Amino acid sequence: MTTIKEIGSLCLTDSDGYIINHADWNKINPIFLAVINDVVHTYRTLLQDDLHSIYIRGSIPKGIGIEGVADLDTIAVTKHKPKKQQVKRIKEVEQALTQNHDCVDGIELSVFGKEDILNTTSFSIISFILQTHSICVFGEDLIPRLPRYKANEALANDHLIHLQGQIKNACDDLQDNSDREDIKDCCKWIMKIIVRAGLALVITKENTYTRDLYPAYKRFSEYFPDKESDMRRALEYAITPIIDTNVLLLFLNEFGTWMISEADKWLQFYNPTRELNMKIV
Incomplete structure (x- = not known):
């Protein structure tokens, strides 16, 4: 049975309700510095002169990353729209990087163009993550140029409007899949999405947000106590992914x-026209 640690916290907000970014270079456990440096070197090698800046997000820059359990989630910003070859090559080196560093459970490399990051008329999850959960570890920091964000409908919408497609993609990926690592990656990915979507369902009631899984599960369960055990299973599968595709598909077909x-x-009430990216308020 998976041991669920009651870790993580809700995002703090200022007096106007804007989410405060508590990521800080000084909070990073030194055990993670070598892998961060390796990631920076990898991006610089692959993107060369087109690289604008690099960011890390998640539990590690907040100082709560657990050695051997935490993922190192990273974002590279390019000066121009990234080419398919660049994106493909970057995704190809993720696994090798992870295998070289036992201090993290996984490494996520991702790349976005500078203009997409700075297009701030509508909600952008990448701009949101940079502004509220990330620190710049290389290059010119774009975070001061991004809008501030509140825990509101626009944020919840981004988690909920894609949910049906994401669950379908997960089911398609799991069907007749015999690759153990691919199954575990898919399980972890979709269960994190489900737990965070659970919080999104109650954002307008709570006026609060977190990307940490445990507090998201707890907030959801307060409003949907009859579904607490299902969301707890999603949390367990996100922490300790399983490889039994039959169990996963049944869970996704039922709770999903x-x-x-x-x-x-929720969408019928808050976004009946199904805008993919709602205006920032």
Whole structure:
């Protein structure tokens, strides 16, 4: 049985309700410095002169990353729109990087163009993550140029409007899949999405947000106590992914379908026109 540690916290906000970024270079456990340096070197090698800046996000820059458990989530920003070859090559080196560093459970490399990051008329999850959960570790820091964000409908919408497609993609990926590592990666990915979508369902009631899984699960369960055990399973699968595709597909077809239905109710009320990116308020 997975031991769930009651770690993580809700985002703090200022007096105007804007989310405060508590990521800080000084909070990073020195055990993670070698892998961060390796990631920076990898981006610089692959992107060369087109590289603008590099960011890390998640538990590690908040100082709560657990050695051997935490993922190192990173974002590279390029001066021009990234080419397909660049994106493909960057995704190819993720696994090798992870294998070289036992201090993290996984490494996520991602790349976005500078203009996409700075297009701030509508909600952008990448701009949001940079502004509220990230620190710049290389290059010119774009965070001061990004809008500030509140825990509101625009944020919740981004988690809920894609949910049906994400669950379908996960089911398609799991069907007849025999690659153990691919199954575990898919399990971890979709379960994190489901737990965070659970919080999104109650954002307008709570006026609060977190990307940490445990507090997201707790907030959801307060409003949907009859579904607490299902969301707890999603949390467990996100922490300790399983490889039994039959169990995963049954869970997604049952609880996943319920989550899609609740997301649809939310969208009917807050976003009946189904805008993919709502205006920032």
